[in-house]
Amino acid sequence: MTDKNIRIEDLVNRDYQYGFKTELEPGTTVQGLSEDTIRFISAHKKEPKFMLDFRLKAYRQWLKMKEPRWAHLQYAPIDYQNIIYYAEPKAAAKKLKSLDEVDPELLRTFEKLGIPLTEQKKLAGVAVDAIFDSVSVATTFKEKLREAGVIFCSFSEAVQEHPEIVEKYLSSVVPATDNFFAALNSAVFTDGSFVYVPRDTRCPMELSSYFRINTENSGQFERTLIVVEENSHVSYLEGCTAPKFDTHQLHAAVVELVALDHAEIKYSTVQNWYAGDPATGKGGIYNFVTKRGKCAGRRSKISWTQVETGSAITWKYPSCILSGDDSVGEFYSVALTTGKQQADTGTKMIHIGKNTRSTIVSKGISAGQASNNYRGLVQVSKGAEGARNFTQCDSLLIGPNCGAHTFPYIDLQNASSQVEHEATTSRVSEDQLFYFQQRGISKEDAMSSIINGFCKQVFRELPGEFAVEATQLLGLKLEGTVG
């Protein structure tokens, strides 16, 4: 049996191809956490007073909070004084007038990651905000978007240029003290993306943010806010990678979405942070993020699609607060864990408005010695007359040493609601792979065919070209050299 298992294992450990580090002249870095750190970040970003007040209030609350331990995850305590809270390479410090002024080394880095930013090469039909450590390097297609009335810029820029929108919506969905990591983020966040779509506007192109952590020991505290006004629509995608380091890096993000009447937000994530060494578990990103959307308006819709393949640990529950009557929340997730990776991920669907509907489709794939957990809450409040939820939770195991768990919580306070939950667990067997081989199909192709079959319900929710990217990404993670 052992021999056979090794053969299957060979298929799931391929080298991380984004593990390179960009050598740049170090610029400003701030290590350790204190009010001084926060004051520095705020001053360095020339923030208005309301922002500093917000940060300090969050920090003082955070000091009283305890790191959550309820997730099915194991890791050594994090030393918050050892983290670099602000890392700005010298090359990115200057305020730039155009993309042509961006340091070529930074442009090369993003190009290597498949995200060309320059005028000649930039991706057609997709506007990109590229974030390197604590700063946004560049945002493409800004002008074209502005013609349509859409604001797409870095969060720091939004604080400068559109403080009234930021002040109105910041922490309106995720309160600063929502949880330990959200409070930490609220105190020290550095950059992220900002999207504002005015009423009656369909955003003319896909928006995308690309996050790259480069500096060792640095944390990335990303803050993203997306506000979509009445009758408007936006589709946003984020991608993430980091170099290989032996130490863990913390990524503690907060993402807030607000959809007003008849508005629709489609938020997709392809997460490929460095996962740590597959054999020893050394290094890798701790991905502890809070993502939540508020369907504030009638008939509004928020759809989360996530493909989580990286990180040493993922702690993430993109959620929907369905306040508006007839609003719709969706969560489509593929979480792949291999080696020593751990994931505790899922969603919360909070039904408040009448006739609100939610759909949850979660696909967990676990290989190696990894642990993959789905945790979800479906809550129907008293006034949520006619609320409906459908949840489907499937786990696929590859090899004998991995684990999968589901923790569904259902809280119903309205008798007229309908909630369905389906769950399956299956295993990729040596017999299945041999069956493919006997028909002339290689083990690698067999594995990706099985995995893609398992995930297709989720992949088809991704914007076109990214569905292909996600398929390839899972392929890369799972197809190794056959022993």
Added chain:
Amino acid sequence: MNRMLEIRGLKARIAGNDILKGVDLTIRAGETHALMGPNGSGKSTLAKVISGDPSVEITAGEVNFEGHNLLEMEPEARALAGIFLAFQYPVEIPGVNNAAFLRMAYNAQRKARGQEPADPMEFDEILKLKREAVEVSAEFLDRAVNHGFSGGEKKRNEVLQMAVLEPKLALLDETDSGLDVDALRSVARGVNRLKTPSNARLVVTHYQRLLDYIVPDFVHILADGRVLRSGDKTLALEVEKRGYDWLGA
């Protein structure tokens, strides 16, 4: 005529137990061979050895297929060389569409021959003809590979795959098990329609009844890991009447 498959002095074990203890067998193009024998005699193991099932450990002997040493080839290379195993227990593959699976297998073959892959439209045409030849309904194609299929449907699906891949040597491992008489006839008709002077079949079965429909040129009785006796189709009838005991099995 050319020897297609040649097995000499084959010994093999599964999970540490000796199953095959010195098997010799020669199959030529155009021939149909039946392999019979009591439970545990090693019939299915022989089919596994030829197809390259990793659960079998070869301890001695050689297996040649059209001049190639089969034992050195990966299972998929054997398949691409023209060996097809109709599984005794076809494996369920949830999520993978049957038509897509067939096209993947078909195109793997074309690629190995240096041909362009067939696109879905082109393959649809091919599939329609094959499907009709082996009496399989179109509804089969939209389902996941063997997933939720009845025993009989799985066996028919194997024959459909065989029709699409047109193997040189087809190994039918207890294709009759779990079939009622109508399904058995239909599956046998499918297999017979695929017969040409340049391909061959090795039919593994417990019972004579399948051989009423797929008529063998040679019958081999396997007992305790060895070929105890070989003969023509009358040997199968003899076994049917008198059991395996009279052979000393």
